[in-house]
Amino acid sequence: MAQLTKSIKTPFDNAVVRRRQMRKLWLAFLLFPAMAILLTFVFLPMASAIWYSVYEWDGLVRGEFIGLGNFQEVLFDPRNNKFLINAFFNNVKVFIALMVFQNGLALILALFLAREPKGYRFYQIAFFLPVILSTVIIGFQWKLFLNPIFGLVNTLLRNVGLGDWAVPWLGLPETALGAMILVNAWHWVGFPTLVFLAAIHRIPKDLIEAARLDGASEWMIARDIIWPLMAPAVTIIVVLTFIGSFNWFEIPYIMGGLEGSPSYSTDMLGLLFYRTAFGSVSAGNSDFGTGSALAVLIFIFIFTFSTIATRYLTSREVELS
Amino acid sequence: MKSIRKIASMAVLGVATFAYAGTALAQTELDFWSWRQEDVKAYNEIIAAFEEQNPDIKVTFTAHEATSYNTILTTALAGGAGPDIMHTRSYGSLEAIAAPGYLEPLDGQIDLSALSADELLGTTLRADGHVYAVPFASQTIVVFYNKDLFEEHDVALPETWDEFLAASQKFKDAGVIPLANGLADAWTMEIMSGAFLPNFYGKDFFGEVTSGATDFEDERFVNALEKFSTLKEFMPQGYEGVDYATMKQLFNVGQAAMFVGGSFDIPTFVNAGVNFDIMPGPAAEAGGPRMVATWLDGGYGVNAASENKEAALKFIQFTATQPFAQMLTDKLANVPAVDGAEISDPMLAKVSAMHEEATPYIMLVAFRFNTPTGSTLLQNGLQELFTGKKSAEEVAADISEGIKSAE
Amino acid sequence: MATIELRDVTKDFGGVQVIHGANLSVQDNEFVVFVGPSGCGKSTLLRLLSGLEELSSGEIYIDGERIDHLPPARRGLAMVFQSYALYPHMNVLQNMSYALKVAKKSKQEIEEKVHAAAEILQLTELLDRKPKALSGGQRQRVAIGRAIVRDPSVFLFDEPLSNLDAKLRVQMRLELTNLHKQLQSTMIYVTHDQVEAMTMADKIVVMRAGNIEQVGPPLELFNKPANKFVAGFIGSPAMNFFHGQVVGVNNATYEVKLENGAQFTFTAQNSNLAEGDEVDLGVRPEDLQPGTGGHGTMAGTATAVERLGAQTYVYLRSPIEESMIIHHAGDLDVQSGEQIDVSFDLKSCHLFGPDEQRIEFEG
Numbered sequence A: 001m002a003q004l005t006k007s008i009k010t011p012f013d014n015a016v017v018r019r020r021q022m023r024k025l026w027l028a029f030l031l032f033p034a035m036a037i038l039l040t041f042v043f044l045p046m047a048s049a050i051w052y053s054v055y056e057w058d059g060l061v062r063g064e065f066i067g068l069g070n071f072q073e074v075l076f077d078p079r080n081n082k083f084l085i086n087a088f089f090n091n092v093k094v095f096i097a098l099m100v101f102q103n104g105l106a107l108i109l110a111l112f113l114a115r116e117p118k119g120y121r122f123y124q125i126a127f128f129l130p131v132i133l134s135t136v137i138i139g140f141q142w143k144l145f146l147n148p149i150f151g152l153v154n155t156l157l158r159n160v161g162l163g164d165w166a167v168p169w170l171g172l173p174e175t176a177l178g179a180m181i182l183v184n185a186w187h188w189v190g191f192p193t194l195v196f197l198a199a200i201h202r203i204p205k206d207l208i209e210a211a212r213l214d215g216a217s218e219w220m221i222a223r224d225i226i227w228p229l230m231a232p233a234v235t236i237i238v239v240l241t242f243i244g245s246f247n248w249f250e251i252p253y254i255m256g257g258l259e260g261s262p263s264y265s266t267d268m269l270g271l272l273f274y275r276t277a278f279g280s281v282s283a284g285n286s287d288f289g290t291g292s293a294l295a296v297l298i299f300i301f302i303f304t305f306s307t308i309a310t311r312y313l314t315s316r317e318v319e320l321s
Numbered sequence B: 001m002k003s004i005r006k007i008a009s010m011a012v013l014g015v016a017t018f019a020y021a022g023t024a025l026a027q028t029e030l031d032f033w034s035w036r037q038e039d040v041k042a043y044n045e046i047i048a049a050f051e052e053q054n055p056d057i058k059v060t061f062t063a064h065e066a067t068s069y070n071t072i073l074t075t076a077l078a079g080g081a082g083p084d085i086m087h088t089r090s091y092g093s094l095e096a097i098a099a100p101g102y103l104e105p106l107d108g109q110i111d112l113s114a115l116s117a118d119e120l121l122g123t124t125l126r127a128d129g130h131v132y133a134v135p136f137a138s139q140t141i142v143v144f145y146n147k148d149l150f151e152e153h154d155v156a157l158p159e160t161w162d163e164f165l166a167a168s169q170k171f172k173d174a175g176v177i178p179l180a181n182g183l184a185d186a187w188t189m190e191i192m193s194g195a196f197l198p199n200f201y202g203k204d205f206f207g208e209v210t211s212g213a214t215d216f217e218d219e220r221f222v223n224a225l226e227k228f229s230t231l232k233e234f235m236p237q238g239y240e241g242v243d244y245a246t247m248k249q250l251f252n253v254g255q256a257a258m259f260v261g262g263s264f265d266i267p268t269f270v271n272a273g274v275n276f277d278i279m280p281g282p283a284a285e286a287g288g289p290r291m292v293a294t295w296l297d298g299g300y301g302v303n304a305a306s307e308n309k310e311a312a313l314k315f316i317q318f319t320a321t322q323p324f325a326q327m328l329t330d331k332l333a334n335v336p337a338v339d340g341a342e343i344s345d346p347m348l349a350k351v352s353a354m355h356e357e358a359t360p361y362i363m364l365v366a367f368r369f370n371t372p373t374g375s376t377l378l379q380n381g382l383q384e385l386f387t388g389k390k391s392a393e394e395v396a397a398d399i400s401e402g403i404k405s406a407e
Numbered sequence C: 001m002a003t004i005e006l007r008d009v010t011k012d013f014g015g016v017q018v019i020h021g022a023n024l025s026v027q028d029n030e031f032v033v034f035v036g037p038s039g040c041g042k043s044t045l046l047r048l049l050s051g052l053e054e055l056s057s058g059e060i061y062i063d064g065e066r067i068d069h070l071p072p073a074r075r076g077l078a079m080v081f082q083s084y085a086l087y088p089h090m091n092v093l094q095n096m097s098y099a100l101k102v103a104k105k106s107k108q109e110i111e112e113k114v115h116a117a118a119e120i121l122q123l124t125e126l127l128d129r130k131p132k133a134l135s136g137g138q139r140q141r142v143a144i145g146r147a148i149v150r151d152p153s154v155f156l157f158d159e160p161l162s163n164l165d166a167k168l169r170v171q172m173r174l175e176l177t178n179l180h181k182q183l184q185s186t187m188i189y190v191t192h193d194q195v196e197a198m199t200m201a202d203k204i205v206v207m208r209a210g211n212i213e214q215v216g217p218p219l220e221l222f223n224k225p226a227n228k229f230v231a232g233f234i235g236s237p238a239m240n241f242f243h244g245q246v247v248g249v250n251n252a253t254y255e256v257k258l259e260n261g262a263q264f265t266f267t268a269q270n271s272n273l274a275e276g277d278e279v280d281l282g283v284r285p286e287d288l289q290p291g292t293g294g295h296g297t298m299a300g301t302a303t304a305v306e307r308l309g310a311q312t313y314v315y316l317r318s319p320i321e322e323s324m325i326i327h328h329a330g331d332l333d334v335q336s337g338e339q340i341d342v343s344f345d346l347k348s349c350h351l352f353g354p355d356e357q358r359i360e361f362e363g
């Protein structure tokens, strides 16, 4: 039967086929710029990084093919992997801290704004404003604010009688990373807030009122109704935060320098990569081989984990009917 | 949160871009790259003087951002491009571009007689013994001091370590920050150490540690670190977070009495109008030597792949002559490496005089060839030492171990 | 299981009053239906009752106890939303047990109640389905089930059947009526559907623009609408109105001349009509007879005729541009464009004075 109907071509079928072809052409046309950009700026560098990573490099001259030698050096040579492990765990700390402080605060702000308190539009803009500022400016600005002698933060602390708290935030291994994380949170909190807020607004009001009639407290409504229903937004934010945390570069570079000052307490995979691949005035010469191997490893790690996370998180999403 | 991929792509793109640079006209045009953005005007004047004598050559001076200069230059050279002539760094950083053959060997091609063997060391490739750049200037670590503050608080100029501590204490008691230095920019700590460590570890240590006769766990070095670390009580409150800019500001505005820095800091304080003078670091004991740590800042090299090598060598020869050295000190307040210049600036003359008792700035001169570099190890070690995270012994052991592990 | 009492309830939104002092008593176990044009405040009144909105002034009592200051959950009522408002991430069982879980009921109790409710609503097979996998009618039943498990003393329904197709609506209507009998609880029900209102209600509340116009059993409203608005609103097709004027007054006997020429007299004991007063005569379509006779006759041109066999609707336009509808039981052979006469019997007519209030009269 199916074969029979298939073999008979009507003018209608032809029109359908033509329309499908047009559609494909359109799609190709629309996708082309994005694909071209992706190819030039993502796949090409990726491919070249992989290519570089399997060769021995003498400074900038490509030597012989050494297979996974560079990877071995990055992962198992104690001179390198000491930094790798340190930087990796710093990135992990950044991810956890940003999840808790930046995104946690964003969630609270979003829940607060969703109730449309007086002047919430103003707050909404105020929270979002730092997001549009350049990271470089924010890094330098906060470096000034946190200056132990002239900085705004310590001046304020001293003026309100908390002189003991006026520590050199960026100078102590105990506080430097935390300070940078807070700066990052200050910079970015508006973004997850906005995404969460949009997700909350998408939840039909009826559902919340139904829960209220069911006797749920505000906290239970947030936990049992709003939170599960904003799962898609949470997925996006978790994955973006993960990628951002493991690619974190500008803020630690500007505020702590290429060596993760003080004492590598703010060292990140990104800084380590940059130092290794391009060298620095005091850290020595560039090594494209191990640098590329490191870049490839970072990429594989981020790619694998964001894929797993996306899969897992997506599985708990529900469509709002 | 820019991605690493982006940086990698920049590198690739850079290679592609620089592949098409430099074309020849009737007049030979030379590209000259440098990291000295603050010196563009002076260099253009110097170049004008050269072009007057060599009307067939035109030199274009381009200054790149200092911290990324090495990356920009090496990337260009690796792509078979780059300028005809360039400012090179010295020692390890020079080797990075000399060893792969990007630079033209100069000895035999030009007359280097106006330079001492010591100075040429900084631009010589250890592997083949050839000179790859004409050294241009040396830098020296000195202690800057505010003359007004010393006078106002009636503090005598310290000559020994004990006097230095006493003077610092006096300033501290008077509510003046004795030392402007801080930890936030780790390289400033290495600089600071250059004013104090050598006088403790002594004249012979450098030769012994570079020859392998001893290592950094040597008692002399540990002791030097130990002594040096006591200075933290004379640094600003919150010195852990004080960066280079803040240090300079503290000294500029007269909040700090002393500032340990390089001779390259002189113009800053002159421009700021501080009533200052300089002195070498204190002697360990009365009558002991007061050595200053010096190093060669860099040199001028020729791109081995240049199509205008002849003209380029002509210019490089010019940089190895007395008239060039004279302009370098007059216009740029440098202590030139080339002999025979008359140093008119009194401050520079003083620096030059201190070279009587000079010691190599140890990590930069001898231990920046491999990874991890001595500078990285020392800078990190000093941060740990001054934040109390590690003791002098532990820091010395880390440095020693790191140096030994370097290929 | 509960009586409800509204006293002078008002509500304004940002300075605009939308409920202007509503008074209402609902008896225990009564099925009350709110009707009225869109925007008249039915939902608002329901939400005020439920506690989802706060009163601007007035008082609400349930079983004699004032509850208007209590949070929604403590008022002992349950609401079924037009959109069902099922929690999309929970299955039917979880949807129905959520309120009980929140109330910290024992597992066993939850189980029992949910299964009992599921039994009543024929949902037992569907307990582990998510709302997405349910039909409209099933979702509606879950929404009701979610209300039932809480054992509320009052059920509030806001247009619960309006998203269903006609057939399902009829079925659910019957189920709801049965449910009401079974549960023996007070229900308040908002609808736009005349048939729902007439068939389900013990008592209909007609609202207009934030005011309660009339409250009463369906047939009372139908037979004795208190004013022209209620008369026009209840009944389908709507009542025909003919405008006229009092032309003669003699003791309690009045003479009225309609604009279309018909003239009649009647007596009304408690009326203070005066000569010249404007009045409206209301005649339901089924009370307009084809042909002449009765207490008055008027003419019109048929603009449309709907002959359904068992009944016929004729849409007429009179020379003075009044339109009217005749509802005739049985077939009526009228063609569109044909000119016909219609007559009415005063006994089955309604009369409204200049204030649009009902006037009791005898023909």
Ligand SMILES: Nc1ncnc2c1ncn2[C@@H]1O[C@H](COP(=O)(O)OP(=O)(O)OP(=O)(O)O)[C@@H](O)[C@H]1O
Residues within 6 Å of the ligand: C013, C014, C018, C036, C037, C038, C039, C040, C041, C042, C043, C044, C045
């Ligand atoms: N939150 C609110 N803010 C401002 N005005 C409102 C609000 N809710 C309702 N109103 C107004 O109150 C009036 C009554 O609205 P309500 O929803 O009660 O009408 P309704 O009788 O239920 O209408 P429908 O039959 O269309 O559902 C309307 O004029 C509406 O615009």
Ligand SMILES: [Mg+2]
Residues within 6 Å of the ligand: C042, C043, C044, C158
């Ligand atoms: Mg409504």
